[in-house]
Amino acid sequence: KNQVEQSPQSLIILEGKNCTLQCNYTVSPFSNLRWYKQDTGRGPVSLTIMTFSENTKSNGRYTATLDADTKQSSLHITASQLSDSASYLCVVSGENYGGATNKLIFGTGTLLAVQP
Amino acid sequence: ETGVTQTPRHLVMGMTNKKSLKCEQHLGHNAMYWYKQSAKKPLELMFVYNFKEQTENNSVPSRFSPECPNSSHLFLHLHTLQPEDSALYLCASSQRQSEAFFGQGTRLTVV
Numbered sequence: 001k002n003q004v005e006q007s008p009q010s011l012i013i014l015e016g017k018n019c020t021l022q023c024n025y026t027v028s029p030f031s032n033l034r035w036y037k038q039d040t041g042r043g044p045v046s047l048t049i050m051t052f053s054e055n056t057k058s059n060g061r062y063t064a065t066l067d068a069d070t071k072q073s074s075l076h077i078t079a080s081q082l083s084d085s086a087s088y089l090c091v092v093s094g095e096n097y098g099g100a101t102n103k104l105i106f107g108t109g110t111l112l113a114v115q116p
Numbered sequence: 117e118t119g120v121t122q123t124p125r126h127l128v129m130g131m132t133n134k135k136s137l138k139c140e141q142h143l144g145h146n147a148m149y150w151y152k153q154s155a156k157k158p159l160e161l162m163f164v165y166n167f168k169e170q171t172e173n174n175s176v177p178s179r180f181s182p183e184c185p186n187s188s189h190l191f192l193h194l195h196t197l198q199p200e201d202s203a204l205y206l207c208a209s210s211q212r213q214s215e216a217f218f219g220q221g222t223r224l225t226v227v
Binding site: 036046099108 | 157164206210
């Protein structure tokens with residue numbers, strides 16, 4: 001069964017500290033993996049996207065890694081800010097050969113709270 | 117702004133009401149999606165459209181009725197909903213299998 005599991009479920013850190021969020025997946029065949037940030041009550045916004053051939057990608061203070069062999073990904077946030085408080089979703093896209101639409105499988109998310 | 121707009125942002129409806137959610141994108145994308153997000157659950161795919169044609173219905177109850185009059189607009193018609201249907205309903209669009217852009221969502225409460 002295609003699944004995406006994230007850990008921890010929730011995390012509280014102090015402003016300025018770093019943190020790492022984890023994602024394990026069992027999606028096959030695999031096309032790409034994305035991390036989204038979702039503020040409370042709003043839609044998800046993309047942070048990074050990686051294909052199986054990429055093992056790291058950065059977007060400002062966000063760095064994502066991917067190990068396609070072990071089917072694990074992580075999102076590292078550096079020098080956290082209060083505005084980083086949100087839910088972070090790991091989303092795996094299954095390969096949809098020749099298809100015209102995405103097949104996205106979502107994790108339940110990690111709820112991050114950054115405190116002053 | 118992601119280029120995907122949803123209205124209304126909040127909706128409270130009784131179980132006997134009929135209401136509609138609207139989604140609009142002017143990104144030129146071919147694919148549009150409806151997702152349901154309940155507390156502590158992953159986003160659940162409801163419907164997928166490719167250029168106005170429904171390509172996927174993920175066993176959604178008939179009290180949810182989608183409509184896609186053109187490739188820029190997507191509706192979700194609601195009738196005789198149950199309290200457990202209360203959730204955040206998200207619309208998304210993509211150009212084929214590239215990145216999906218999400219709207220801000222409609223927070224639905226069924227009373």
